[in-house]
Amino acid sequence: MKSKSLLAILLVAAVSCGKDGSLTTDQPSSAEAGYVGTMTVEYLGEAFDNENISVKFTPSESGTTADITIYQIKFVPQMPVTIDVTIPSVTVSAASGTISFSGDNIVPWALGGEMPRYLVTGLSGRIEGKEISFSLSFGDYPTRFSGREQVQE
Template identity: 30%
Template sequence: MKLKLFFRMLLCSMALLSFAACSDDDDSLFIEDGIIAYVGDVVVDQNDGTTYTDKDVKIELTFDAVANTAEMLVKQVKFAEKMPIRLDMTVKGIDFTIAGSGITIAGNNIVPEAMGGPFPMYTIINLSGKVTDSDFSFSMKCGEFPVTFTGKAVLTSAK
């Protein structure tokens, strides 16, 4: 049932602007404008033998079936304890493939957007991950720092 709903979500995201037409009346994770959200922990290898974990980070995924790319918005994330700010970071142009019970994502040398524009300092290297209707996990290198994420899907309102 969930998988079915999940693919309905994907189909809806293909339609991009199909705002209300695809909504359902059960406990679906389906989000009206094609966004699905996960909350989980971002773990950052500090390259000094320690790791920093930023808990309860929210990540929103948007799938564009026409372009066959996904977009990942990492909301209010910190990559180090001493980092004085949290950032919204958007990773665009992620490849995705429907595989088995979920979707796999991948990308390399993607310059994310943060603070209003391209943010080469955090260029994404070797992004790979798996998305299901209940879980999302990925690993990548963000600039010089290896980053992993493991999260659970949440109901969210679309913005």
């Protein structure tokens, strides 16, 4: 059973004190967070929705990069399996309570290793409050995701 404490970890902007003692949100978060939402993949000109897709956002210790893992995605509806894909070392920045992230020409990880066939290009996204959204291309598959922070019982 997953512990409640883990489940309660939410994405928040890292908090630091300014000279005047006010709170700022200029530093990216170092906390891991999970989201659930819909991932839309364009296939042969048609949009194909993957419902209830889980996405994990795992910032590095420095908070300047993050790994984004997408669980159980299908690139085409006919796929008899779903796969987990990780986009490593995405560039992260934070400003005014919003975390932005981006990346280009990133080789994702899946099926135990690198998957250059699904090279990530044009990654751009942001986390605002409890919402996340991003878009990218997995090789020839334009993809976008929007989801909400995962609250698990």
